[in-house]
Amino acid sequence: LWIVLARAFRAVESHAAASAQAHGLTLAELGVLEALYHLGPMPLCEVQRKVLVSSGGITYLVDGLEKRGLLRRATSPRDRRVRIASLTPEGEAHVRAFFPDHARALARVMEGLSDDEKGEATALLRRLGRRAAEMDPPTGGESDAR
Amino acid sequence: LWIVLARAFRAVESHAAASAQAHGLTLAELGVLEALYHLGPMPLCEVQRKVLVSSGGITYLVDGLEKRGLLRRATSPRDRRVRIASLTPEGEAHVRAFFPDHARALARVMEGLSDDEKGEATALLRRLGRRAAEMDPPTGGESDAR
DNA sequence: TAAGATTGATCCATCAATCTTT
DNA sequence: AAAGATTGATGGATCAATCTTA
Numbered sequence: 001l002w003i004v005l006a007r008a009f010r011a012v013e014s015h016a017a018a019s020a021q022a023h024g025l026t027l028a029e030l031g032v033l034e035a036l037y038h039l040g041p042m043p044l045c046e047v048q049r050k051v052l053v054s055s056g057g058i059t060y061l062v063d064g065l066e067k068r069g070l071l072r073r074a075t076s077p078r079d080r081r082v083r084i085a086s087l088t089p090e091g092e093a094h095v096r097a098f099f100p101d102h103a104r105a106l107a108r109v110m111e112g113l114s115d116d117e118k119g120e121a122t123a124l125l126r127r128l129g130r131r132a133a134e135m136d137p138p139t140g141g142e143s144d145a146r
Numbered sequence: 147l148w149i150v151l152a153r154a155f156r157a158v159e160s161h162a163a164a165s166a167q168a169h170g171l172t173l174a175e176l177g178v179l180e181a182l183y184h185l186g187p188m189p190l191c192e193v194q195r196k197v198l199v200s201s202g203g204i205t206y207l208v209d210g211l212e213k214r215g216l217l218r219r220a221t222s223p224r225d226r227r228v229r230i231a232s233l234t235p236e237g238e239a240h241v242r243a244f245f246p247d248h249a250r251a252l253a254r255v256m257e258g259l260s261d262d263e264k265g266e267a268t269a270l271l272r273r274l275g276r277r278a279a280e281m282d283p284p285t286g287g288e289s290d291a292r
Numbered sequence: 293t294a295a296g297a298t299t300g301a302t303c304c305a306t307c308a309a310t311c312t313t314t
Numbered sequence: 315a316a317a318g319a320t321t322g323a324t325g326g327a328t329c330a331a332t333c334t335t336a
Contacts, residue, residue, distance in 0.1 A: 001268050002158060002252050008275030009155040010198055012148060015278060026326075045296055052156055054328050059298055061327095081296045081335045106148050112277025117270055122147050124259060124267040129154030131258030132161060172304075191318055200306050205320055207305095227313045227318045 012109055019105040023098040028053055030102070032061055033087070036071060037095040041086035043076065070094055158255055165251040169244040174199055176248070178207055179233070182217060183241040187232035189222065216240055 013027070020030040031051040036042065039050075048058040062085055065071045070091035076082040087095070110118060159173070166176040177197040182188065185196075194204040208231055211217045216237035222228040233241070256264060 001256060001264050001271075002162065004268050004271045004275060005155055005158060007198070008271040008278065009151055011275045011278035012151060015281065016148065028326080043296080048296095052153070055297070056299080056329070057327055063298095079296085079336075083297070109278045109281060110147055110274065112273050113270060117273075118147050121267065121270040121274070122150050124263055124270070125147075125150045125154040127258050127263075128256065128267070129150060129157045132154065132157035132255045135161070135255060174304080189318080194318095201319070202307070202321080203305050209320095225314075225318085229319070 012106075015109045016102075016106060019102050023094070023101070025098075026061075028057070028061055029065060030098075032058075032065060032085075033070065033091060033095050034099070036085060036087045037092065037099075041074075041084050043082040043084055044073075045082065047085060065091070158252075161251060161255045162248075165248050168247075169240070171244075172207075174203070174207055175211060176244075178204075178211060178231075179216065179237060179241050180245070182231060182233045183238065183245075187220075187230050189228040189230055190219075191228065193231060211237070 017027050020027050023030075025033070028051055032047055035047055035050040044058055044062060045055075047062075048055060051058070051061075053061065062071065062073065066073060069088055071085050071087050073083045073085055076084050113121060163173050166173050169176075171179070174197055178193055181193055181196040190204055190208060191201075193208075194201060197204070197207075199207065208217065208219065212219060215234055217231050217233050219229045219231055222230050259267065
């Protein structure tokens with residue numbers, strides 16, 4: 001199973017990465033933009049959890065996206081430690097521009113399975129992922145363990 | 147599905163990586179050793195296909211493992227372009243030492259699914275992976291496209 | 293002390309180019 | 315030309331340490 005899971009993931013990932021790259025984005029960057037687009041502005045630490053990247057990585061990612069004017073940072077009024085990321089109008093336009101393309105590309109890659117099968121695979125993988133994630137922490141739980 | 151697949155993969159991967167690291171190995175390095183252990187000596191280009199890494203990457207990996215005395219390179223008598231990698235006695239001992247641990251660790255991570263479910267998930271993922279892999283080449287087919 | 297964020301060092305892996313052999 | 319292997323440059327991402335605020 002592990003082998004097959006890895007191969008399937010890499011195969012799909014390469015397509016997803018190609019689709020992202022066609023719009024000048026990394027997969028991780030695309031993840032950040034999508035999170036902000038669908039869920040609205042949120043603290044960096046929350047984005048980090050969504051995108052599954054290290055705390056250093058999120059700073060790096062957001063740096064790049066901010067430099068390109070796709071998002072901006074703001075300080076939280078409630079807690080002066082946290083920085084809240086939100087899409088700029090340009091960023092939102094960019095997401096709207098590539099999202100349909102990206103979704104279509106992914107759908108095409110997945111069309112080897114019927115809708116029922118996709119549902120089943122999703123259910124199975126969700127259980128597998130949950131268990132594996134909450135299992136005795138590999139490196140202390142997260143990639144940021146101290 | 148894509149999201150769930152990615153999360154499941156990363157969750158399992160982190161456990162696998164931790165298990166490998168416990169024996170001083172990268173996941174990719176572990177893959178090379180396992181391939182050589184189970185399938186015997188083989189050309190570098192074949193190892194590359196098994197481990198799914200770029201051609202430059204395989205050289206890098208094998209360099210490291212050779213430097214640690216876990217495998218050695220030899221020239222093929224049939225074709226003087228190819229280099230054949232084979233485990234040294236130390237390398238074989240090393241694999242024998244960590245393989246049971248590693249297998250057990252993986253089994254534990256997967257125990258969220260019953261055997262039937264594992265079989266089903268494997269079948270579905272295999273189909274998904276196959277289709278995605280042989281689909282219109284993302285970057286020209288492989289990571290080494292010219 | 294702990295959480296959020298940032299920095300700088302480091303690492304693994306891809307990429308493009310090159311060399312040899314077929 | 316094309317396949318196998320190697321090199322050097324580059325980049326994305328983790329990691330450990332640090333700073334600020336709670």
